[in-house]
Amino acid sequence: MTLTLLIPFALGWAGSLLVNYLSDVLPHTRRFSQPACPHCGAKIAWSDYALLRACRSCGVVRSLRTWITQITMSVSFVYFWIYTPKALGLPLSLITLTYFALIVVIDLEHRLILFPTSVFGAALGVIVGTHIYYSAKGLPFGAALGASLLGGAIGFGLMYLVYQLGALLAHYRARKMQAAGQADDGEEAFGGGDVYLGGVLGLMLGWQYILSGLLYGILLGGLASFVLLVAALIQRKYSNQLLMIFIPYGPYLIAGAFYMLFLG
Ligand SMILES: [Zn+2]
Structure with a gap:
């Protein structure tokens, strides 16, 4: 029971990675561009981006919104997995x-x-x-x-x-x-x-x-x-x-x- 709840949590985590990505790039470039650091503008490698790492150029960490979205969506996915x-x-x-x-x-x-x-x-x-x-x-x-x-x-x-x-x-x-x-x-x-x-x-x-x-x-x-x-x-x-x-x-x-x- 508890182990299977890892499935919706992982799905929610993946879904919110998508939400964070689209919210980071769409309003600025209007296309599926490579993510860039909002602070210094350096391009962020996809792997670093997906792992929510800090910017390698200037060291600025990922936004608070990124983390709030990741947690909220993952928990919501688990909740609605149970109470669909x-x-x-x-x-x-x-x-x-x-x-x-x-x-x-x-x-x-x-x-x-x-x-x-x-x-x-x-x-x-x-x-x-x-x-x-x-x-x-x-x-x-x-x-x-x-x-x-x-x-x-x-x-x-x-x-x-x-x-x-x-x-x-x-x-x-x-x-x-x-x-x-x-x-x-x-x-x-x-x-x-x-x-x-x-x-x-x-x-x-x-x-x-x-x-x-x-x-x-x-x-x-x-x-x-x-x-x-x-x-x-x-x-x-x-x-x-x-x-x-x-x-x-x-x-x-x-x-x-x-x-x-x-x-x-
Ligand atoms: Zn940077």
Whole structure:
């Protein structure tokens, strides 16, 4: 029993090596390039990289994020190996977990959801959604596929509306800043990537669950914004910056979908 748990731990370790690698190179080079040291820029040998060694040129050790991701994902793989979400099944659970981890890490570090990851997510989303409605809910294949696609359309459409609302707020804020004699900082709270993410999560959850999934994500995002707002008020840093914070971000949307798929 305990020995076999080494299997999911090793799978999780390998999966998070992939997440760390993609998070290190994709935002910078947009391709599967050889990893480089973020401190001195020297290329890192693949073997050193996979063994999480420090940079041979400047001695800087691997980032804290690298280690947090490795540990969190390996432990999560073990947990969901034991308590596998019934509707998802084991393989899809682990793949979806890896995909979620990648989106969250890149979004937290760069406030960016890369288009290629959304394309992969859409393919994964159709498979996950169709599987859930076909296997777990017993719909015929065509209807299951339809349920997934409809969910994708709803998720994409809703997030598109939120995006337009965000653009309106950003426009209003830019005008206020101009009126106050400040330069427009081009700050955009809600990126286009979040719209695609809404579509991906919709495909996964299907039309029956996408509304709850987004709602959980938005509530969580609102709660986090509220905490930030209170913190800012306590420190008397109130400004029109606060206009921007009641808007959900990728990691919160992922958290909502994660709850629905893995814990709900
Ligand atoms: Zn270095």
